[in-house]
Amino acid sequence: MLELTRITAGYDPRDPVVRDASLTIAPGESVGLLGPSGCGKSTLAKVAALLHRPDAGTVVLDGRPVRGWRHGAPRAQRTAVGVVFQQPRLSADPRLSLRELIAQPLRATGRRAEVTDRVAELAPAVGLTAELLNRRPHEVSDGQLQRACLARALVLRPRWLICDEMTAMLDASTTAALVAVVEAYRRESGAGLLAVGHDRVLLERWCDRTVGWQGISGRVATQESMSPTG
Amino acid sequence: MAESVLGPARRTTRRIRVVSSAGIVAAVLLAVLLVPPLVQLDQQAVDLAAKLQPPSWQHPFGTDDVGRDLLLRCVYGLRVSLLVGVVAGLTATVIGTAVGALAAAFGGWTDRIVMRLVDTFSSVPHLLLGIFIVAMFRPGVGPVIVSVALTHWLSTARIVRSEVLSLRSRPFIDAAISGGASRGRVIVRHLLPAVLPQAGLAAVLMVPHAMWHESALSFLGLGLPTHQASLGNLVQTARGSLLAGDWWPTLFPGLFLIIPTLALAGLAGAWRERINPRRRSELML
Numbered sequence: 001m002l003e004l005t006r007i008t009a010g011y012d013p014r015d016p017v018v019r020d021a022s023l024t025i026a027p028g029e030s031v032g033l034l035g036p037s038g039c040g041k042s043t044l045a046k047v048a049a050l051l052h053r054p055d056a057g058t059v060v061l062d063g064r065p066v067r068g069w070r071h072g073a074p075r076a077q078r079t080a081v082g083v084v085f086q087q088p089r090l091s092a093d094p095r096l097s098l099r100e101l102i103a104q105p106l107r108a109t110g111r112r113a114e115v116t117d118r119v120a121e122l123a124p125a126v127g128l129t130a131e132l133l134n135r136r137p138h139e140v141s142d143g144q145l146q147r148a149c150l151a152r153a154l155v156l157r158p159r160w161l162i163c164d165e166m167t168a169m170l171d172a173s174t175t176a177a178l179v180a181v182v183e184a185y186r187r188e189s190g191a192g193l194l195a196v197g198h199d200r201v202l203l204e205r206w207c208d209r210t211v212g213w214q215g216i217s218g219r220v221a222t223q224e225s226m227s228p229t230g
Numbered sequence: 231m232a233e234s235v236l237g238p239a240r241r242t243t244r245r246i247r248v249v250s251s252a253g254i255v256a257a258v259l260l261a262v263l264l265v266p267p268l269v270q271l272d273q274q275a276v277d278l279a280a281k282l283q284p285p286s287w288q289h290p291f292g293t294d295d296v297g298r299d300l301l302l303r304c305v306y307g308l309r310v311s312l313l314v315g316v317v318a319g320l321t322a323t324v325i326g327t328a329v330g331a332l333a334a335a336f337g338g339w340t341d342r343i344v345m346r347l348v349d350t351f352s353s354v355p356h357l358l359l360g361i362f363i364v365a366m367f368r369p370g371v372g373p374v375i376v377s378v379a380l381t382h383w384l385s386t387a388r389i390v391r392s393e394v395l396s397l398r399s400r401p402f403i404d405a406a407i408s409g410g411a412s413r414g415r416v417i418v419r420h421l422l423p424a425v426l427p428q429a430g431l432a433a434v435l436m437v438p439h440a441m442w443h444e445s446a447l448s449f450l451g452l453g454l455p456t457h458q459a460s461l462g463n464l465v466q467t468a469r470g471s472l473l474a475g476d477w478w479p480t481l482f483p484g485l486f487l488i489i490p491t492l493a494l495a496g497l498a499g500a501w502r503e504r505i506n507p508r509r510r511s512e513l514m515l
């Protein structure tokens with residue numbers, strides 16, 4: 001389970017962006033979090049990815065309460081959650097080739113030996129050719145870069161996947177391709193998914209259930225709307 | 231990008247500046263590296279019969295008050311000054327980069343304490359602090375390098391810290407952390423390579439600055455021993471003859487200090503425009 005309970009978070013303790021938000025995702029479940037721009041859903045996603053320390057509230061990941069954030073979280077806990085961000089340009093180190101970009105988590109966790117195999121396996125899955133893998137971020141399109149960022153998020157086989165507006169900058173066919181990659185990975189691994197976005201049609205087709213962000217109160221109402229898997 | 235916004239006249243001016251700067255720097259490097267081993271002349275050779283001679287074919291820069299050839303003394307002096315400049319500049323940049331990157335990467339109290347220490351050091355005039363440091367040792371090249379290096383890492387630390395702070399909140403750092411990267415790995419693999427161009431620029435600009443400091447210390451009699459030719463020492467010893475109307479012993483060492491400084495600053499300016507065309511006001515000498 002990935003349980004966020006009564007999370008209050010933001011960048012100024014006197015004026016938090018997220019107030020009292022609660023959200024629970026079961027293993028293998030996919031949850032879409034819908035909300036208008038600026039409502040704090042990305043902040044909540046960062047809390048769930050252990051990248052932002054909340055001002056109040058608890059996060060329980062696979063039965064273990066989270067006590068530290070960012071570098072403070074144990075590596076095993078951090079790497080249990082894969083994250084894909086909205087803007088591939090900003091989430092890729094401009095000096096690394098796409099191949100290195102995908103391999104970084106393996107190198108960072110001392111699994112250098114697996115680099116060749118994992119990259120060879122993931123690159124075709126996300127639709128990257130060998131030639132593209134040798135290019136650097138400024139030499140590829142946003143869509144191609146986001147494919148690499150998705151591969152990077154999957155390379156450590158996380159049990160949870162957080163896609164923060166993953167497809168907001170992309171065209172329809174790339175969106176469909178990336179969603180298909182995520183779903184194929186989930187079928188194979190049984191990973192849970194939190195997909196954050198503002199596109200109701202996409203999230204309702206993609207996810208088991210979608211929850212909306214109730215603007216003024218800032219609460220995440222669980223089960224606000226249910227829809228069959230698309 | 232930068233080329234397209236500039237008019238052809240500006241572009242030509244810039245090109246002339248870069249080419250002439252590079253030419254001067256190359257000539258200076260060749261002179262200080264090749265002249266001493268190739269030209270078997272003693273820069274210390276005293277010839278009292280030929281003291282204070284104005285520039286001539288035999289002595290293009292003239293001679294000093296004990297008849298030593300000033301051209302040779304200037305080249306040897308530049309060699310020492312450049313050595314101090316390069317070593318002190320590099321050391322200062324390494325210290326500054328390390329301190330700035332660590333302060334920004336750790337943030338919080340570490341950052342606050344380190345940056346207040348930097349402020350404290352900055353509030354004391356560089357030269358005063360430098361004099362204090364050289365005064366603790368016997369005169370020589372080593373103490374001067376230490377003195378200049380220890381007083382000049384502060385601005386680099388500030389520059390690197392601000393760069394790292396702006397990078398630290400980028401999603402690619404979040405992605406690295408989420409991918410299991412340790413703090414050290416984030417600093418070494420992602421943050422430092424990104425600030426390297428800025429730090430390199432700071433290092434290049436620091437070389438002439440350090441040369442001037444060496445000259446200032448030597449001029450005050452606190453730097454290198456007086457028999458050792460350095461640009462500061464040359465100006466210092468020539469000061470007396472200036473009042474007697476002998477202009478050459480001060481002019482040429484002075485030019486040897488100013489011209490390479492301008493050339494290095496010209497090169498650094500071109501580099502700065504290249505790595506960041508929009509921000510031209512920072513990192514001035």
